[in-house]
Structures are given as structure tokens and as C-alpha cells.
Amino acid sequence: MSTISDGRSNETVEVFDQAATSYDRTGVSFFGPFGVELVRRAGIRPGERVLDVGCGRGAVLFPAAQATGPTGHVIGIDLAPAMVTLTAEDVTRAGLTHVNVRVGDAQQPDFPPGSFDAILAGLVVFLLPAPGQALHAYARLLRPAGRLAVSTLAGQDPAFVAAMDALAAHLPADRPRPAPGTDPFADDCAIIATMAAAGLAVTTISEHRVESHFRDVDHWMEWMWSHGGRALLRHIPADRLDTATTEAARALEPARLSGGGLTLTTAIRVTVATPQPTATRPTESS
Ligand SMILES: C[S@@+](CC[C@H](N)C(=O)[O-])C[C@H]1O[C@@H](n2cnc3c(N)ncnc32)[C@H](O)[C@@H]1O
Incomplete structure (x- = not known):
């Protein structure tokens, strides 16, 4: 199994590994409804073979397993070992023998x-x-x-953005917030172009909101520590928190x-x- 070597990504995985116990377990409705919507839009049918990449604690995985039923198969992968261990335990507890979770x-x-009828990336x-x-x-x-x-962020609440800015102002000078780069999922046009360059033709793009x-x-802070927000919080010095x-x-x-x-x-x-016919796909090196 190949692994990533990029330093920023290793930090991402470390953050989610540390967050795994409380991830989506703080009594806040967020990942659950988004996961259900992703599976619904993918139109997963009974008997299908599905891959869920970056499965976390199963917000996408469990609705997908319900949609395929026991005649199908769902594989969840994640690079954070704690996410995999805890989600695999939940799968076993739920008696879902058609679901596998692995690093x-x-x-x-x-x-x-x-290999797959559908790939889901929440x-x-x-x-x-x-x-x-x-x-x-x-x-x-x-x-x-x-x-x-694939689900990507389309808009944050202005109060959330302001609160993140307030927190980021307390980061040490040698640990500034990373400057935003070009977002390949910034809007519908960017998404269509990004997918086309990868050999994929977009069939639908839809927007969904969760309160x-x-x-x-x-x-709110407990929730922030339980997901990617932890990447910012953990660099704020304890005496400034x-x-x-x-x-x-x-x-x-x-x-x-x-x-x-x-x-x-949010x-x-x-x-x-859907994949474009092989003849029009970009080559491996592109
Ligand atoms: C924001 S969470 C989403 C989890 C889940 N899909 C959901 O909707 O709740 C991102 C997940 O992707 C995982 N992740 C980040 N980079 C990854 C990589 N390169 N390979 C596999 N998983 C990765 C993290 O460990 C984390 O569990």
C-alpha cells in the first residue's frame, strides 16, 4: 500500500488520528447529514461494490453499506490508524459483514x-x-x-469565518496560517475543469446546507478540537487559548x-x- 510523503499531509493525518475518538461524536449535526446526502446523490444500488476514501468514522460508509445491502460490498480506507480501528469496531458491532475498513x-x-461501481469521497x-x-x-x-x-466545501457561515480569524490571530509568528492556494473546487466551473483534467465527466453538481x-x-470549541479545526487549535500556545x-x-x-x-x-x-471513455482520458503522467 503506497503512502504519502508530503509533510503537510502527514500533519493532516496526525490531526485526524488525534481527533478520531471524538470525531463526529460531540452531539453536533454536521458530517452525518452531509454523508447521507453524498450517498443519496451517488445513487448507490443494492449489490454494488463501493470504495469510500477518507472514511473517517463512517459518516459516508454506513449509509453506503445500507444502500448496497449485504449483496454488495463497501471498502473504507483512511490513513489515520485510529479512525480505521474505531470505525472497524463500529462495523463489527453493527454486524456488517459486507463492509471492510483498512488503512x-x-x-x-x-x-x-x-474494481468499483462507485467511489465516494466525503x-x-x-x-x-x-x-x-x-x-x-x-x-x-x-x-x-x-x-x-465527491463533497467539497461551498460556503462557511460568516460568524464561523470570523471566529476562525480570531483564533488564527493567536498563532505564533513562526506558525502562520497557511495562505490559501488556488482551489480546484472553488466553484462549478473549477470543478468541471478539475474533473475533466482527471478523465471524468461531471453529471451533476448540487449544493446542500446543514445547520x-x-x-x-x-x-463549539469541543467540536473544533474533534475535526480538522484541530490543525489550527493545536498550534495556539496553551497560555493564549x-x-x-x-x-x-x-x-x-x-x-x-x-x-x-x-x-x-455550512x-x-x-x-x-463518470469516467470518460479511455481514449479521451489523460495519460498517467499528465
Ligand atoms: C474531514 S474527514 C471526512 C471523513 C468522512 N469522509 C466524513 O465525511 O465524515 C477527512 C478524513 O480523511 C482522512 N484523510 C486525510 N488524508 C488522507 C489520505 N491521504 N488518505 C486517506 N485518508 C485521508 C482523515 O484521516 C479523515 O478521516
């Missing part, structure tokens, strides 16, 4: 060409060192009528509900694509 690299999944492709190359690899792993379904509710700012949290709380005020608590809205895009 594997979403950048370059190690399976023979034409909120992961933008974390990879080379998303275009990963998509190209997925195109090869699909059967001719197979589908790739996430938090009891208070401490609950209280001040950073107070300033994030101030930034979150517009999201406060009259009866208490906070609500943040939008994702779900893109479904």
Missing part, C-alpha cells in the same frame, strides 16, 4: 483498475497533496458506468440564538462524475 491512502488507492479531496492526481486514480478504479461522488447547533462556545476562545466567542455573537446556544450554517457541493 489506505486516498491519494492513490491500491486496487486493480475497474470532505477529503481538498485535504490531499495532489487532488487532481487522486481523481485521475479514481477514474481508473471505476467500471465504465461507475460514478465518483449545526451548539450549546455554547465551549461546545483562553484569550483566543474569548475573542472567538465575540466573533460568534451573530450566530447566537435568543434562547441561548449558537447556530452555524454549505457543501456534491459533485457526481
